[in-house]
Amino acid sequence: MNLTSCTYEKEVRQLMARGQWPDACPVELRAHVSGCRTCGDIVLVSGAFQQARVESLAAARPVAPAVLLWRAQLRRRNAAMERVARPLLGAQIFACAVALLAAVGFAGLEARNGVEWLTWSYWHDWFVQFPQAAAAQWDSLSSGSLAGSGLTWMVLVPTVATLVLLGGVVVYLATDKP
Amino acid sequence: MAPTGRRTRMSWEFALPDAWAGGAQDAAAGAGVCDPAMENEAFAAFYSRSARPLWAYLARSSADPALADDLMQESYVRFLCAAGAPALAKDGEAAARLYLFRIATNLLRDYWRRPRTASIEEIPEEFFAASSHATQTEAQILLEPALRQMKPRERQMLWLAHAEGYSHREIAKVMGLSAASIRLLLFRARRKIAALLRECNVADADGRKS
Numbered sequence A: 001m002n003l004t005s006c007t008y009e010k011e012v013r014q015l016m017a018r019g020q021w022p023d024a025c026p027v028e029l030r031a032h033v034s035g036c037r038t039c040g041d042i043v044l045v046s047g048a049f050q051q052a053r054v055e056s057l058a059a060a061r062p063v064a065p066a067v068l069l070w071r072a073q074l075r076r077r078n079a080a081m082e083r084v085a086r087p088l089l090g091a092q093i094f095a096c097a098v099a100l101l102a103a104v105g106f107a108g109l110e111a112r113n114g115v116e117w118l119t120w121s122y123w124h125d126w127f128v129q130f131p132q133a134a135a136a137q138w139d140s141l142s143s144g145s146l147a148g149s150g151l152t153w154m155v156l157v158p159t160v161a162t163l164v165l166l167g168g169v170v171v172y173l174a175t176d177k178p
Numbered sequence B: 001m002a003p004t005g006r007r008t009r010m011s012w013e014f015a016l017p018d019a020w021a022g023g024a025q026d027a028a029a030g031a032g033v034c035d036p037a038m039e040n041e042a043f044a045a046f047y048s049r050s051a052r053p054l055w056a057y058l059a060r061s062s063a064d065p066a067l068a069d070d071l072m073q074e075s076y077v078r079f080l081c082a083a084g085a086p087a088l089a090k091d092g093e094a095a096a097r098l099y100l101f102r103i104a105t106n107l108l109r110d111y112w113r114r115p116r117t118a119s120i121e122e123i124p125e126e127f128f129a130a131s132s133h134a135t136q137t138e139a140q141i142l143l144e145p146a147l148r149q150m151k152p153r154e155r156q157m158l159w160l161a162h163a164e165g166y167s168h169r170e171i172a173k174v175m176g177l178s179a180a181s182i183r184l185l186l187f188r189a190r191r192k193i194a195a196l197l198r199e200c201n202v203a204d205a206d207g208r209k210s
Helices: A009-018 A027-035 A038-060 A066-112 A120-142 A150-175 B013-015 B018-030 B035-060 B065-081 B094-112 B126-131 B137-149 B152-163 B168-175 B179-209
Strands: none
Touching: A009 A027, A027 A038, A027 B137, A027 B168, A038 B035, A038 B137, A038 B152, A038 B179, A066 A150, A066 B035, A066 B065, B035 B065, B035 B094, B035 B152, B065 B094, B094 B152, B137 B179, B152 B168, B152 B179, B168 B179
């Protein structure tokens, strides 16, 4: 299809837009339109669309502008809140990553002693013996032999710190709103 | 787009700390907010002049009045929230209207791209009411069958050009195409729909005779 334009196209278009077709149109232009396909198309299509526009404008039932203003305000507020919540999500992910690393580190340390710790009996014995061992450790700590128990402190402090951290993360995740 | 004068926060923003309201302030600044009351008035005036033409564009392009209702509201909400939207006071209503039509065009495009399944309950009542020949106007009887045979993009272009009276450059802005492409596409679309309208006219005249 060739793109052929007519010199009268603009004039016809303006007459149509102003609603002056065909009453306020010169006779020569009317004669031209009846013989020109491009201008004839413009008249036919513009007439149909303008008539349809008038009917559609009457059929429209727009809501009150206040509703839209309110919805826009609500959306902007939600967007602002989302922006604020983003760093909190980052902190949660960071806490989980640290907890995971601590767990992996702990598992790695224990794995040095073999894979016995993965069995049920190992943990059963550990829980049975833990109170006695803890009491013995406490006695040794309270008796002042700190120099001799340096290794024990090195294990005890990170363990307590990890437990506190994990506890904090669990409490935070449990109380956090979705 | 920066506001031209003193900027006042909207009422709900007073309830939020600065950091929380920061984004909203930016958005409000983008929409050219100077004073909430003034903004509301300006928007209401703009809305009263542009809502019906926008609805007509959406309804005729989509052939679905219920969808047009939804998309019209969404267009205005996005317009109000957009950081880059033209300010009514500074850029003028024509620029704001073009921007609004562009949002609506993009929403329609997104809607058509989205895969969907519709059940019979989801089809609006108006769809069935509109199919009743007795209630249709002459323009609907002639134009609708022709429009239905056009591609969505052609319907949009034809409406913007012949119902809204936009120039090629303005249509190009709304549709995100070049003005040269619009000229060619519009020419083809007009040829196509003119042929269809002539067919409909002939068929309608034959129907009246018999």
